[in-house]
Amino acid sequence: MLKFLSKYPPLKQLKMSFGVQRFMLILGLSIVSFFILVAIFADFIAPYGFAQLQYENGEYFGSQIAPGGSHIWGTTVGGFDVFSRVVYGTRTAIAVIVVAVILSILVGVLLGLLSGYFAGWLDRILVLVADAVYAFPSLLLAISLSIVISGGRSGFWSGILAAGLSITVIFIPQYYRAMRAETLRIKQEAFVESAQVLGASSFRILFRHIFRNATRTLPIIFTLNASEAILTLAGLGFLGFGIDPTMGAEWGYDLNRSVADVSAGIWWTSIFPGSAIVLVVLGITLVGESLNDLADPRLRKRQVAEIE
Amino acid sequence: MSNLLEIKDLRVSFATDSGSNKAVDGISLELAAGEVLAVVGESGSGKSVTSKTILRMLPETAKTEGLVVIDSNQVSSFSRAKLRKARGELASMIFQEPSTALNPVFPIGWQMVQAIRSHKIAGKRPTKKEARELSIDMLRRVGIPDAQKRFGYFPHQFSGGQKQRILIAAALALKPKLIIADEPTTALDVTVQAEILDLLRSFQKELGVSILLITHNMGVVADLADRVAVMFQGKVVEQGSVDEIFYSPREDYTKKLLAAVPKIMPAEPKDTPRPDSAVVVSAQKLNIVYPGRLNTPSFHAIKDLDLEIRAGEVIGLVGESGSGKTTIGRTIAGLNRATSGSLQVLGQEMVGFKEADFKPLRKRIGFVFQDPASSFNPLLSIGECIAEPMAIHLEQSASDNQKRVLELLDAVRLPKEFADRFPHELSGGQRQRASLARALALQPELVIADEPTSALDVSVQATVLELFSDLQKEFNFAAVFITHDLAVVNQVADRIAVLKEGVLVEEGSVSRVMHDAKHPYTQRLLASHPHPDPKLQAEHRESLRALIAKEAQ
Numbered sequence: 006m007l008k009f010l011s012k013y014p015p016l017k018q019l020k021m022s023f024g025v026q027r028f029m030l031i032l033g034l035s036i037v038s039f040f041i042l043v044a045i046f047a048d049f050i051a052p053y054g055f056a057q058l059q060y061e062n063g064e065y066f067g068s069q070i071a072p073g074g075s076h077i078w079g080t081t082v083g084g085f086d087v088f089s090r091v092v093y094g095t096r097t098a099i100a101v102i103v104v105a106v107i108l109s110i111l112v113g114v115l116l117g118l119l120s121g122y123f124a125g126w127l128d129r130i131l132v133l134v135a136d137a138v139y140a141f142p143s144l145l146l147a148i149s150l151s152i153v154i155s156g157g158r159s160g161f162w163s164g165i166l167a168a169g170l171s172i173t174v175i176f177i178p179q180y181y182r183a184m185r186a187e188t189l190r191i192k193q194e195a196f197v198e199s200a201q202v203l204g205a206s207s208f209r210i211l212f213r214h215i216f217r218n219a220t221r222t223l224p225i226i227f228t229l230n231a232s233e234a235i236l237t238l239a240g241l242g243f244l245g246f247g248i249d250p251t252m253g254a255e256w257g258y259d260l261n262r263s264v265a266d267v268s269a270g271i272w273w274t275s276i277f278p279g280s281a282i283v284l285v286v287l288g289i290t291l292v293g294e295s296l297n298d299l300a301d302p303r304l305r306k307r308q309v310a311e312i313e
Numbered sequence: 314m315s316n317l318l319e320i321k322d323l324r325v326s327f328a329t330d331s332g333s334n335k336a337v338d339g340i341s342l343e344l345a346a347g348e349v350l351a352v353v354g355e356s357g358s359g360k361s362v363t364s365k366t367i368l369r370m371l372p373e374t375a376k377t378e379g380l381v382v383i384d385s386n387q388v389s390s391f392s393r394a395k396l397r398k399a400r401g402e403l404a405s406m407i408f409q410e411p412s413t414a415l416n417p418v419f420p421i422g423w424q425m426v427q428a429i430r431s432h433k434i435a436g437k438r439p440t441k442k443e444a445r446e447l448s449i450d451m452l453r454r455v456g457i458p459d460a461q462k463r464f465g466y467f468p469h470q471f472s473g474g475q476k477q478r479i480l481i482a483a484a485l486a487l488k489p490k491l492i493i494a495d496e497p498t499t500a501l502d503v504t505v506q507a508e509i510l511d512l513l514r515s516f517q518k519e520l521g522v523s524i525l526l527i528t529h530n531m532g533v534v535a536d537l538a539d540r541v542a543v544m545f546q547g548k549v550v551e552q553g554s555v556d557e558i559f560y561s562p563r564e565d566y567t568k569k570l571l572a573a574v575p576k577i578m579p580a581e582p583k584d585t586p587r588p589d590s591a592v593v594v595s596a597q598k599l600n601i602v603y604p605g606r607l608n609t610p611s612f613h614a615i616k617d618l619d620l621e622i623r624a625g626e627v628i629g630l631v632g633e634s635g636s637g638k639t640t641i642g643r644t645i646a647g648l649n650r651a652t653s654g655s656l657q658v659l660g661q662e663m664v665g666f667k668e669a670d671f672k673p674l675r676k677r678i679g680f681v682f683q684d685p686a687s688s689f690n691p692l693l694s695i696g697e698c699i700a701e702p703m704a705i706h707l708e709q710s711a712s713d714n715q716k717r718v719l720e721l722l723d724a725v726r727l728p729k730e731f732a733d734r735f736p737h738e739l740s741g742g743q744r745q746r747a748s749l750a751r752a753l754a755l756q757p758e759l760v761i762a763d764e765p766t767s768a769l770d771v772s773v774q775a776t777v778l779e780l781f782s783d784l785q786k787e788f789n790f791a792a793v794f795i796t797h798d799l800a801v802v803n804q805v806a807d808r809i810a811v812l813k814e815g816v817l818v819e820e821g822s823v824s825r826v827m828h829d830a831k832h833p834y835t836q837r838l839l840a841s842h843p844h845p846d847p848k849l850q851a852e853h854r855e856s857l858r859a860l861i862a863k864e865a866q
Contacts, residue, residue: 021330194687195682195683195684195687195688196687196688196689196690196691196698198648198682199680199682199688199689199751200690200701201648202646202647202648202675202678202680203675203676203701203702203705203706204672204675204676204705204706205701205705206705209705213690213693214690217692218690218691218692305330
């Protein structure tokens with residue numbers, strides 16, 4: 006199993022990495038896997054629910070209680086438990102990443118393949134559209150989409166879908182561009198010509214010969230986009246276009262609510278969700294950058310050669 | 314006698330993903346002043362690495378041990394600053410690919426002046442004017458016409474051969490005593506190769522520079538070298554004078570290497586009658602034009618070509634780069650479009666053809682590509698690659714395909730286990746055999762082979778050519794064999810068609826053309842081809858000179 010997995014990223018890169026690059030990759034992978042574990046076992050880790058305001062006996066938590074006692078990271082101005090909301094927030098973050106990235110990979114890769122292979126007018130139009138999307142400020146685009154999709158405020162899944170889809174629109178051009186460039190390159194290779202000369206159908210050439218050879222750069226874009234997706238989600242939440250606090254925990258929203266606390270000396274409501282965002286983005290970026298460096302033989306460090 | 318260049322016990326290792334890789338393993342070489350030492354070997358023998366070690370041009374991943382002395386300067390222990398001075402003044406290099414060795418965004422003169430002005434001549438830095446004069450003088454000496462004016466031209470305004478001349482001019486501008494030439498003519502056409510070799514020889518005679526020549530081409534060695542060192546797997550297996558190496562080689566490896574070099578034999582002139590069989594390909598007044606983009610004129614690749622290929626006959630299409638030989642092959646295979654005239658392939662008219670009409674015919678045509686490294690999908694096993702034509706054209710079960718794959722592997726003399734291997738696990742020659750197997754999978758009537766052996770080492774080339782001939786006799790397919798190497802045609806083809814700038818200049822049976830070429834271009838092509846025999850090559854060189862002198866009149 007491990008041997009099979011080690012052919013695919015990121016384990017493949019881990020095997021060939023060395024020195025500082027290896028340390029960065031391992032650090033990134035550990036941060037990311039830590040957050041994934043927290044998201045999976047959120048129900049067991051968090052002492053309270055993300056929208057819970059009262060103890061079992063009906064007594065309210067109270068707002069802005071300092072860390073310690075039954076609330077290790079304190080409570081927010083709205084009376085939520087900070088620790089529980091940060092823990093459940095990982096779930097939201099990862100759900101949004103998965104939705105956004107899967108959707109944009111599906112659409113972007115397909116469009117990139119078709120556009121690169123068939124060229125012509127289809128290619129021109131798609132490139133134009135992709136460029137136009139690039140030209141929009143991404144957060145503005147995300148805001149307008151989230152208003153269109155959910156009217157600005159919504160439940161857990163519809164909120165995630167709204168955030169995911171609005172991020173998707175921004176990311177599709179990136180996958181599309183990368184895939185199109187790879188397809189254009191591979192189209193010139195002799196093995197594609199040899200399939201053409203045999204009379205293989207375009208479908209067969211695209212999916213048997215080009216597709217798998219063109220996916221090399223995807224893991225890198227994937228990781229770099231994942232960190233951007235979290236920032237966009239947090240931005241949406243911060244501006245009030247995210248998920249309703251009673252429907253799901255979301256770091257951006259909590260940060261927004263804690264703005265007033267900062268000047269009042271209440272540090273715990275902003276530090277914890279803020280650090281969570283920073284840490285996840287750092288972890289994913291470390292993985293992405295390391296994959297990027299390791300994929301390039303000129304940037305990849307190797308053990309010093311020995312003369313026997 | 315004191316040597317100009319001395320290499321003692323040189324070892325080089327590279328750091329790779331799978332540990333260190335020994336490239337050069339304890340070699341020692343000596344080069345006397347005014348001498349030409351050729352280092353020959355196949356790819357991976359470490360000859361290029363050796364040449365780069367001399368001026369310490371290796372990447373950071375390399376580790377070097379041993380002694381390099383040029384003109385009693387121990388270069389291997391120089392500081393960076395001293396090394397920079399040594400490059401160009403003590404020794405300079407000429408590279409394989411002239412088109413990438415010049416920066417395309419600067420005029421060639423500017424680049425030469427930069428190189429000259431970063432050194433001191435007679436104790437002081439030359440002024441711009443002095444450097445310019447020196448550059449123009451050098452350009453003139455390497456035979457660039459109108460050097461004064463062309464000093465300001467950009468690299469793309471020169472041909473490949475001229476670019477190599479410019480690089481030689483730049484290399485010699487600071488009067489180094491040693492020139493390291495790493496495959497200086499490999500990227501050039503034979504006629505240009507002969508000119509560049511002549512130029513190098515004249516500089517060696519007139520200026521007394523020593524040349525360390527790195528090459529895989531035995532013909533080039535025979536033409537230029539005084540002494541030869543044969544390298545194999547990072548070691549020098551044999552060293553000696555040209556005559557010793559060519560006429561009485563001691564080591565088996567040297568003998569094998571020499572035997573593998575294809576030769577143009579002065580065969581008996583006999584016009585073998587053409588087989589009276591069906592016509593497979595027939596071109597009449599065929600024109601192929603590549604349309605130009607905005608503002609650029611269109612390119613006329615093939616002009617009024619008449620050609621006929623009959624069943625069971627192998628025709629060698631020969632020409633230099635830009636002659637249109639590959640275009641013809643690709644058009645016959647339906648990869649390019651013909652513009653006007655007529656081209657019948659297996660009865661189908663190819664001018665303005667529809668893919669749907671041609672598709673059923675594709676299974677009757679096999680194609681072998683030039684580069685064995687890229688002609689297989691890296692993610693499919695060799696077995697799957699060879700089965701592709703069957704999967705596309707035949708409706709038979711996967712196990713039947715598998716059976717046929719094993720038969721084919723056997724036919725091209727590859728072991729059965731190779732079906733499960735991946736392309737990168739095979740050597741170039743093995744891949745080219747597998748490529749032949751794929752081309753023959755559907756028992757085609759016509760095979761198009763586009764320079765199938767030009768990326769291979771000579772010893773491998775010999776076995777692939779032999780295999781090709783054997784298979785052709787066995788399956789009796791018609792073949793178009795595209796190549797730039799006349800000796801290769803001699804070995805495999807029945808007929809030969811010589812192309813020059815899109816025009817068919819000569820066509821006939823191989824023995825007739827080789828023995829008695831009618832067209833001056835064919836004569837020149839034959840005379841430029843270096844013979845892997847120093848004495849023969851010396852005579853040959855004279856005949857080329859006579860030919861050029863005759864043409865000039």
